[in-house]
Amino acid sequence: MLFALAGAGASAAACMQVATTVAEKPLDLITGTAKAAPPPAPELTDRPAGARPQDGGAFPDRDASYASGGVSQPAPPAGETLSGPAAAAERARVDRPTILATDDPALHLLRRTTFGITPQDLADVRAVGIDRWLQNQLSPAGVPDGPGDQAWAAFRTVTMNPQQIRGAVKEYSWDAMFEYAQATLGRQLWSRRQVYEVMVDFWANHLNMPMPSDGAWNLGTSYHNDVIRTHALGTFTDMLLAATRHPAMLAYLDNNQSTRSAVNENLGRELLELHTVGVQGGYTEEDVRNSAYILTGRTIAKDGSFQYDPKRHWTGAVRVLDFRHANPSAAGGLDVGDEYLRYLASHPATARSIARKLAVRFVADNPPAGLVDRLADVYLKSGTAIHPTLWALFSSTEFWASVGQKTKRPLENVVSTARVLGVGQGASPDATKKGLNGIYWGLDQLGHRPLAWGPPNGYPDVQPAWASAGGMLQQWNRHRGFVQGWWKELSYVRPEELVPLGPAAAYVDALCGRLLFQPMRPEHRDALVAFVGSDVKGMAAHAAPLVLDSPYFALR
């Protein structure tokens, strides 16, 4: 085909000349009018980042980078792991300044391990004590969950397998994915198994497979049930094995298109960078290639189930970090892959990555290195088991000393608002479903619908990433929405019935106790008292949101 371009003076041969440039006499904007020669093209051979991704950055992951770039908050001091959470709570001293009350570990525990404190949660912790409450929560099967199950049951597709979903919704319809995400929101709002829901959200982001996304219309429900929810408090090895042979993940990161003759690196790369050892694990581009080789053959059958297709598997010796295998046969490729995944799951760099991420979730945006090391140690010694790793985290003095170090993300702010106000389910499953639909789309404006982060690295978990004037304003608006009952299908406590109406000062004190579980500082309290004025009843619908707008509620 002829290539005719107006004004294209250069011949093909001229185009191939090395370092052709038209900027022959650029005006030097920096030093004035002197003409500078164009910069020489960089050397092609000496580019470390081209060989090893680790050399292309300075941080373990995105959140570490954000946390380092934002206005820094003081990191909690180094500490130690004690015999249990209550003992650590007893030992720890909060010496970093915060506006949150520092004398009540139960509040700190609930702020960090639930989607928001309710009076019921607090009563539970007070009744059984910190250790027992956590033990119960970490064995969620023993916690009756009528409200969570009730919200879940409002959505007909959330327990279906891919075949059933194909029969229940139109082909490529997003209905089942929206149902799943909204049912997830329902569990966050009403489940009695709050620690479990927090961990489900954590792992759903760590092994992110977004809902909605194109390939997940019939597969995503199973992914989140059978990979994330099944293993959220099990072992990471089992979760990783399940994820890396789940059709939804294989489709999301293109492994279903990767064959011995057409290797696609997408899953092989993110498996290393995001799911396991992290970019500072030290792997090379050659390792990425080998990682992709190992995963070839893992694909999707016509009926939507997982299939290992030996014909697609790349055979021959493979090497990734210290993992080596002769990988001699197509038939054995799936086992090689599982061996590789087990190796990665129990790699010390994976232990550090996951320990750090847990510490960022539960302790601070810049967690103390000593804590991360200790958690990584527990993770490895317990065979990648999540329960003992979490127990060690909650038994650390760093956790209990970190009061006020975390900020709620938009989803957590919105859900905790509904929880503390006692927003209840609708009169019928359909009403509950409609109400959740409304809240869900409201979260879209905040950029934080559950499960909806598009790229494979999951939602950010540090405050500087969410520093947004628009987000803050929309959160303030949502406080009004829940106090004033905007989503009509749900049930509400009337604002004037949250606490007894009395003189403004007494009313404000009661309201802070009811919504914040602590008093405000005098100058903040005085502003609220002045705001309420003499018409306490008339101002109730406006005073409660204002308490929720305050920094006392915005922090975790």
Add this chain to the structure above:
Amino acid sequence: MTRHPKHVSPAEAALRAHAEAVAADRETRSSLWSRGFTRRRLVAGAGFVGVAAIGGQLVSTRVSFGQPGAGSGTLVVVFLRGGMDGLSVLVPAEDPHLLAARPQIAVRGGSLLPLDRGFGLHPALAPLHRYWGTKQFTAVPALSTPDLSRSHFQAQDCLERGGSSTDAAAGGWLDRVLQELGPGTTFRGIAEGSTLPRSLVGSQGALALRGVESFTLGGWDGVHDRTKAALATLYTGFEHPLAAQATTTLAALETAERLAAADYRPAVEYPDDGFSKSLANIAQLVKSDVGLRVACVDLGGWDMHTGLGTVDNGDMQRMLTSLGNALGAFAADLGDKLNDVTLVTMTEFGRRIEENANRGTDHGHGAVALLLGGGLDGGTVHGNWQGLAPEVRDHGDVPGSNDYRNLLGEVVSSRLGLGADALARVFPGHKVQPIGVAR
């Protein structure tokens, strides 16, 4: 609200309907208002003074190292997330290695829009090509920095901190640009979106928002000013990033409410998608003279490992059509004001030169930037170009023949007026040498 009716979800519609119902209730509540709490008294009240005082402090304590810049207008940075395949956009169609490396997906010469130096433009970008003739559009190939890896997240992070992999530059590069610009308005640095891009993270309090249209209060009827005053007090007296953010939010609300009252209409109809809406929002801020200097917006969807497609269909054609139509509408909407704006696209890396067997491409290196607006030496492709011959390839990729920092530094210098000392602080460890894109 009526400009983009399809963006209104049923839930939002219900929310708005409720807001109207609340507004109808306003009469009752205004009796409360008239009971002695007038706006005038509020303005004189302690809380409101607090807002003004803190707002002023926020601006005046921003450190300004350099001389006030000679530049004016607005820099718009569009980050194309996922690694846009430059060879499908700014196509070196006369290079015989292109077709050899990409027998299935190379855009053939005959279908390209003519540029120069052997390059053609993907036809889906026709809305930009009209600005080639007016010298308001240009492009640069083979952009990178030596530190960029093939990891999306490493490469984005590195570029957004200023192109160097070390942690010496912990803040975002555009945050440092704002710092060098010195004091300005609340709206001087914005990101269209829900989270703050890494490039704006730092000390300068850039705003992330989704248009002034949605920057409104809901359910505050009758107590609007009292609530704002109380909020200002609630966020004073303690050290936390949220305190500054609340102050910025309240200050921005003042501006947004003024703009909302002006009944703004864009000059053209934008396509009905989120990216276009973001550009429309930025155009509104440009035209409203709120002091906007730096605006960021993201467009994801460029990680085309499979199904990149051909010139007529596939993911690339679809994405470039969206990009071209949106940028075309933005330029047309700005009209003469386009000369006060320089828009530059970035992406974390280009793709492998060889196509893969899924009609896609894997992660590579040298990337393409598109530049649109005023102050450009448009109508010619700028920068070094070494072709695609095997001996010039960098690990199978387009090499980084042009340093991103030179392009960004030159644009920042010409558009915003930063001098050499300032640029050395924006890009630590690198001496900016212009590529020649600026007039």
